[in-house]
Amino acid sequence: MQQRSLLSNGSRPTGNFRNTAYMINKSRPYFDAAHAAGLMAVQGRSTTGRTVVLGTGPLDSRPEVIDFVRCSYLGLDNHPLIVAGAIEAIEAHQSLHWSCARTRLNFDLLAELEQTLSEMFCARVIACSTVMLANLGVMPLLASGQLTGGRKPVVVFDRIAHISLAYHKPVVADETRVETIEHNDMEALERLCREHPVVAYVCDGVYSMGGNSPIKELRRLQERYGLFLYIDDAHGISLFGRQGEGFARSQFPEVLGDRTIIIASLAKGFGASGGMVMLGTADQEALFRRYSIPYAFSVAPNLAAVGAALGSCKIHCSAELSERQKRLAQQIKVFDHRIATVERGNPFPIRMIPIGSEAEAIAVAKELIDAGFYTSVTFFPTVAQGKAGIRVCITADHEESDIERLCDCILEKLPDATAKPHMPSAPALR
Amino acid sequence: MQQRSLLSNGSRPTGNFRNTAYMINKSRPYFDAAHAAGLMAVQGRSTTGRTVVLGTGPLDSRPEVIDFVRCSYLGLDNHPLIVAGAIEAIEAHQSLHWSCARTRLNFDLLAELEQTLSEMFCARVIACSTVMLANLGVMPLLASGQLTGGRKPVVVFDRIAHISLAYHKPVVADETRVETIEHNDMEALERLCREHPVVAYVCDGVYSMGGNSPIKELRRLQERYGLFLYIDDAHGISLFGRQGEGFARSQFPEVLGDRTIIIASLAKGFGASGGMVMLGTADQEALFRRYSIPYAFSVAPNLAAVGAALGSCKIHCSAELSERQKRLAQQIKVFDHRIATVERGNPFPIRMIPIGSEAEAIAVAKELIDAGFYTSVTFFPTVAQGKAGIRVCITADHEESDIERLCDCILEKLPDATAKPHMPSAPALR
Numbered sequence: 001m002q003q004r005s006l007l008s009n010g011s012r013p014t015g016n017f018r019n020t021a022y023m024i025n026k027s028r029p030y031f032d033a034a035h036a037a038g039l040m041a042v043q044g045r046s047t048t049g050r051t052v053v054l055g056t057g058p059l060d061s062r063p064e065v066i067d068f069v070r071c072s073y074l075g076l077d078n079h080p081l082i083v084a085g086a087i088e089a090i091e092a093h094q095s096l097h098w099s100c101a102r103t104r105l106n107f108d109l110l111a112e113l114e115q116t117l118s119e120m121f122c123a124r125v126i127a128c129s130t131v132m133l134a135n136l137g138v139m140p141l142l143a144s145g146q147l148t149g150g151r152k153p154v155v156v157f158d159r160i161a162h163i164s165l166a167y168h169k170p171v172v173a174d175e176t177r178v179e180t181i182e183h184n185d186m187e188a189l190e191r192l193c194r195e196h197p198v199v200a201y202v203c204d205g206v207y208s209m210g211g212n213s214p215i216k217e218l219r220r221l222q223e224r225y226g227l228f229l230y231i232d233d234a235h236g237i238s239l240f241g242r243q244g245e246g247f248a249r250s251q252f253p254e255v256l257g258d259r260t261i262i263i264a265s266l267a268k269g270f271g272a273s274g275g276m277v278m279l280g281t282a283d284q285e286a287l288f289r290r291y292s293i294p295y296a297f298s299v300a301p302n303l304a305a306v307g308a309a310l311g312s313c314k315i316h317c318s319a320e321l322s323e324r325q326k327r328l329a330q331q332i333k334v335f336d337h338r339i340a341t342v343e344r345g346n347p348f349p350i351r352m353i354p355i356g357s358e359a360e361a362i363a364v365a366k367e368l369i370d371a372g373f374y375t376s377v378t379f380f381p382t383v384a385q386g387k388a389g390i391r392v393c394i395t396a397d398h399e400e401s402d403i404e405r406l407c408d409c410i411l412e413k414l415p416d417a418t419a420k421p422h423m424p425s426a427p428a429l430r
Numbered sequence: 431m432q433q434r435s436l437l438s439n440g441s442r443p444t445g446n447f448r449n450t451a452y453m454i455n456k457s458r459p460y461f462d463a464a465h466a467a468g469l470m471a472v473q474g475r476s477t478t479g480r481t482v483v484l485g486t487g488p489l490d491s492r493p494e495v496i497d498f499v500r501c502s503y504l505g506l507d508n509h510p511l512i513v514a515g516a517i518e519a520i521e522a523h524q525s526l527h528w529s530c531a532r533t534r535l536n537f538d539l540l541a542e543l544e545q546t547l548s549e550m551f552c553a554r555v556i557a558c559s560t561v562m563l564a565n566l567g568v569m570p571l572l573a574s575g576q577l578t579g580g581r582k583p584v585v586v587f588d589r590i591a592h593i594s595l596a597y598h599k600p601v602v603a604d605e606t607r608v609e610t611i612e613h614n615d616m617e618a619l620e621r622l623c624r625e626h627p628v629v630a631y632v633c634d635g636v637y638s639m640g641g642n643s644p645i646k647e648l649r650r651l652q653e654r655y656g657l658f659l660y661i662d663d664a665h666g667i668s669l670f671g672r673q674g675e676g677f678a679r680s681q682f683p684e685v686l687g688d689r690t691i692i693i694a695s696l697a698k699g700f701g702a703s704g705g706m707v708m709l710g711t712a713d714q715e716a717l718f719r720r721y722s723i724p725y726a727f728s729v730a731p732n733l734a735a736v737g738a739a740l741g742s743c744k745i746h747c748s749a750e751l752s753e754r755q756k757r758l759a760q761q762i763k764v765f766d767h768r769i770a771t772v773e774r775g776n777p778f779p780i781r782m783i784p785i786g787s788e789a790e791a792i793a794v795a796k797e798l799i800d801a802g803f804y805t806s807v808t809f810f811p812t813v814a815q816g817k818a819g820i821r822v823c824i825t826a827d828h829e830e831s832d833i834e835r836l837c838d839c840i841l842e843k844l845p846d847a848t849a850k851p852h853m854p855s856a857p858a859l860r
Contacts (some may be wrong), residue, residue, distance in 0.1 A: 023719070043538045044535060056541055099507065104476075108474060144780070146451060152443075174445060267527050273527035
């Protein structure tokens with residue numbers, strides 16, 4: 001009886017990829033402690049620069065902190081052109097959002113944004129409501145082989161690829177073989193390229209917890225073996241390149257070609273809201289615009305996001321972009337001059353201060369917020385157990401004096417973090 | 431050598447759930463034809479009511495259609511209070527969006543929205559940037575057993591549960607057993623409840639292609655067997671209930687309890703942008719606010735979405751809501767009086783006109799748009815092969831005369847679709 005009405009995909013757990021219960025049970029005490037310390041579930045409002053007024057209620061009665069949590073690396077998230085772009089778009093359309101599949105009906109302004117981004121980044125750009133949905137949209141297409149000439153690739157993930165990529169491993173594994181290699185292990189990747197006719201590699205451009213992918217080496221493997229590259233450069237967009245094409249895109253030729261997809265944020269460095277997919281061919285674009293699940297069944301970026309992104313495009317096409325890029329590089333130097341990190345000397349705005357013990361990292365972050373500096377305490381599952389630390393996001397909008405004062409506070413708690421003058425810097429781009 | 435550096439989760443494809451290549455290859459000709467007919471990838475701008483100006487360029491040179499594609503069932507998506515709410519929020523904060531984990535930093539206005547929604551819907555409501563991400567956030571928690579007292583449930587999906595739910599089957603199946611039952615097959619569900627100590631059922635409240643879940647019967651199974659219910663009511667929100675609590679929520683007791691999660695849209699009937707999760711307990715809320723992946727790693731609703739939703743809350747708490755609900759019911763009757771569908775007589779705004787042949791459905795939709803009515807032609811993979819048709823979304827904002835003229839056009843092409851006076855209506859709520 002039962003077999004008749006149950007469909008064929010009843011299954012025992014495969015257990016290859018996730019153990020949510022273990023993760024929750026292991027991390028619960030860290031979350032409890034971080035909440036008790038006032039480091040998580042914080043509410044607030046930005047005022048000027050990187051200042052955030054904490055809590056709710058009347059603004060003048062609330063404590064202020066300097067925020068080193070937000071990833072608005074160029075300080076654009078309260079830029080007047082972006083704010084004005086958002087408002088103008090809503091006013092012009094007298095709507096914020098349409099509930100309909102993008103396969104059917106799209107705001108004309110969204111077409112204008114995609115055209116502008118495509119020209120800026122020399123790619124076929126599709127704007128999405130979030131980076132996570134951009135990734136969700138491409139992953140099944142990649143698994144299907146439709147992006148690799150009809151042949152299913154072995155899909156290889158970097159072990160620390162962002163959860164918005166790694167989440168999809170079981171979905172990809174339902175259609176093709178999935179492998180996970182150690183972080184930036186180019187030898188393992190090359191072996192897989194030699195052993196399998198079609199390989200796709202999934203990685204971050206700039207990693208959210210520090211560091212980057214070796215793009216030049218990946219391009220070598222692409223040229224030698226035809227490796228398909230899928231790079232989520234959410235944290236690298238806008239920070240590099242004449243028009244802010246970002247860490248990954250700026251290291252590829254003008255024509256992106258048919259074996260590279262770059263995902264980027266319209267928030268973070270870009271300063272607006274949402275994500276984007278950079279594609280190289282008309283076939284890829286047609287596939288995405290028909291079969292990307294979020295494109296067909298979920299929301300487009302709302303008009304405020306579209307207008308804000310158009311505002312940011314104006315900044316990206318002006319001299320202000322390179323001024324902000326330079327200012328960011330300068331602020332990173334200020335930090336690196338004082339504090340030793342693995343990331344020291346690299347051109348990215350993310351610095352991880354290793355502490356080890358979760359309890360100690362939470363205590364340090366608490367002392368920092370009490371001193372007026374809001375940083376991200378990082379612990380399992382974001383990083384490995386026993387590898388807790390403090391993440392600092394430096395932006396072009398921080399005052400040099402704020403960074404110096406933050407460094408003073410860090411060194412007061414962690415004197416061993418002092419940068420020694422003779423300490424070797426990380427190579428600029430690995 | 432290779433085994434050393436590859437991690438343990440290298441895998442052969444499991445092949446239980448997805449066959450993207452098959453889906454693409456089968457549906458390609460339908461997509462080609464629908465694009466050629468100008469029915470897909472349409473751009474436009476709304477003007478007043480349900481009128482949309484198609485194309486790009488100067489507004490006065492572009493053709494107009496009456497839109498029956500958008501799911502703004504109460505006609506709220508260009509309501510002045512919602513538009514004003516979006517603009518006010520951006521102006522007050524001089525920001526649109528912050529790039530940071532919601533586990534860390536949140537706009538104070540978002541806390542206000544969640545408080546308001548929680549009071550309106552008698553639940554712990556968490557706002558999300560999209561419904562798809564709300565679902566992505568809960569699915570691994572459901573699979574882990576953390577929502578069912580630490581015991582992993584057998585997770586049962588309705589066969590036509592929305593793709594934003596069905597997508598996650600391989601992810602859930604990595605952690606626990608997954609079953610798929612025929613649409614609304616309560617006998618099969620009850621058998622599973624008898625056979626397994628912990629069962630969770632995943633379904634839509636109102637289905638996007640017509641029809642609904644039998645909530646009363648599901649509640650009976652919940653009371654009898656402790657069945658956990660996960661209901662995506664994206665299409666049912668706002669249409670029912672004194673404050674628009676929607677199809678699913680309005681059929682549960684005031685206290686939601688620890689075995690029901692309802693997902694809803696902040697767009698569609700609600701008229702703003704984004705999604706929401708309705709939870710029943712503090713433990714569930716703490717779990718979601720720590721471990722939901724999009725909550726921790728992806729974007730919050732942007733401030734325009736938050737402000738728009740607050741605007742919509744005002745409408746939901748005023749007499750205007752029930753006026754719009756009544757007007758929608760009236761417009762549905764106008765349609766049902768003329769056109770025979772399976773959905774005839776049910777209180778939902780989605781009507782499917784069955785045609786069968788994909789080519790014929792596309793031809794009919796093309797004649798309709800040429801006559802000034804934009805409807806959704808539906809074909810595989812949205813519906814089964816050979817079951818193509820036309821979807822009509824009726825809203826409170828349509829003019830009765832527009833619906834009558836649409837029906838005239840439909841009957842001109844499909845005279846068999848005439849509603850016979852003696853034809854039985856669908857039961858109001860199955």
